[in-house]
Amino acid sequence: xxxxxxxxxxxxxxxEIATLEDFQSLVGLHQSGAETVxxxxxxxxxxxxxxxxxxxxxHGDSDLxxxxxxxxxxxxxxxKKAKFAPAMIKWLLTHPDPDFRWAAACxxxxxxxxxxxxxxxxxxGNQDECVKVRGQAAEVRFWSLFALGxxxxxxxxxxxxxxxxxxxxCPGWWKINEEALDAEGWILGRPTPDRxxxxxxxxxxxxx
Numbered sequence: 619x620x621x622x623x624x625x626x627x628x629x630x631x632x633x634e635i636a637t638l639e640d641f642q643s644l645v646g647l648h649q650s651g652a653e654t655v656x657x658x659x660x661x662x663x664x665x666x667x668x669x670x671x672x673x674x675x676x677h678g679d680s681d682l683x684x685x686x687x688x689x690x691x692x693x694x695x696x697x698k699k700a701k702f703a704p705a706m707i708k709w710l711l712t713h714p715d716p717d718f719r720w721a722a723a724c725x726x727x728x729x730x731x732x733x734x735x736x737x738x739x740x741x742x743g744n745q746d747e748c749v750k751v752r753g754q755a756a757e758v759r760f761w762s763l764f765a766l767g768x769x770x771x772x773x774x775x776x777x778x779x780x781x782x783x784x785x786x787x788c789p790g791w792w793k794i795n796e797e798a799l800d801a802e803g804w805i806l807g808r809p810t811p812d813r814x815x816x817x818x819x820x821x822x823x824x825x826x
Contacts, residue, residue, distance in 0.1 A: 672705050675725075680717050687724035703731040710737055710755075716748045723754040734758075742786055753789040760788040760797050767801025778802050787816050 675683055703726065710722040723741065726734035741747055741755040759781060766774035778801045784794040791797070792813045803810040 672702060675721070676705075676709075680715075680721075683718065683721040687721040703729060703733050707734060707737045710741060716751055719747075720751045720754055723751055727754060727757045742784075749787065750789070753787045756784075756786040756788050756794055759784065759786075759794050760791060763794070763797045763801045767797075767804035770805050772805060775802065775805055778805065790815055792816055 675686055706722045706725050706729070710719055710726060713719050713722065719741075723738065726738060735758060738755040738758050742752055742759065744752065763778060763781060766778055778798050781798040782795050782802075784798070786794045788794060788797070792815065796813060800810045800813075802808070
């Protein structure tokens with residue numbers, strides 16, 4: 619539970635925040651899902667609600683974080699994303715709960731914030747991190763390879779080939795080295811195979 623100081627009816631009040639319903643009431647979106655409430659909070663121009671999106675992400679339950687993370691995967695517009703990056707990076711690297719780290723990785727992967735690149739790569743290279751979190755962080759490499767391959771520019775070959783030994787699985791797709799092979803094939807005009815998507819499930823993360 620958290621006390622959030624908000625301005626209501628011209629007066630400042632301390633409001634207890636513990637559930638999704640509490641956050642819904644702040645933006646008048648009753649019966650709305652976590653991702654919708656998060657976006658409304660993020661896009662709100664009220665200064666007293668500046669920290670509310672991070673409060674929802676941090677203090678809500680894992681289902682709320684999961685919904686917010688999926689909203690980011692669907693590339694739904696999230697306002698003021700840049701201001702959330704420092705907290706998300708800290709949680710990605712230090713939070714004890716792997717599902718929390720996974721949700722932070724989802725957010726950062728699609729935040730397109732340059733500050734997130736190095737921490738995400740650090741997670742990808744951490745062999746002690748669970749597969750689910752590493753796989754989510756690996757999406758940065760995966761989609762970079764896709765973009766390089768589709769550009770069909772030979773200038774990208776060196777970067778593409780540097781990832782031919784990366785066997786990290788990108789959740790919902792396939793291994794990074796397989797995408798590198800495809801990107802190399804597109805650039806060189808070589809046929810590429812059809813691939814089966816790989817699912818990285820919840821079970822890959824041990825309980826904290």
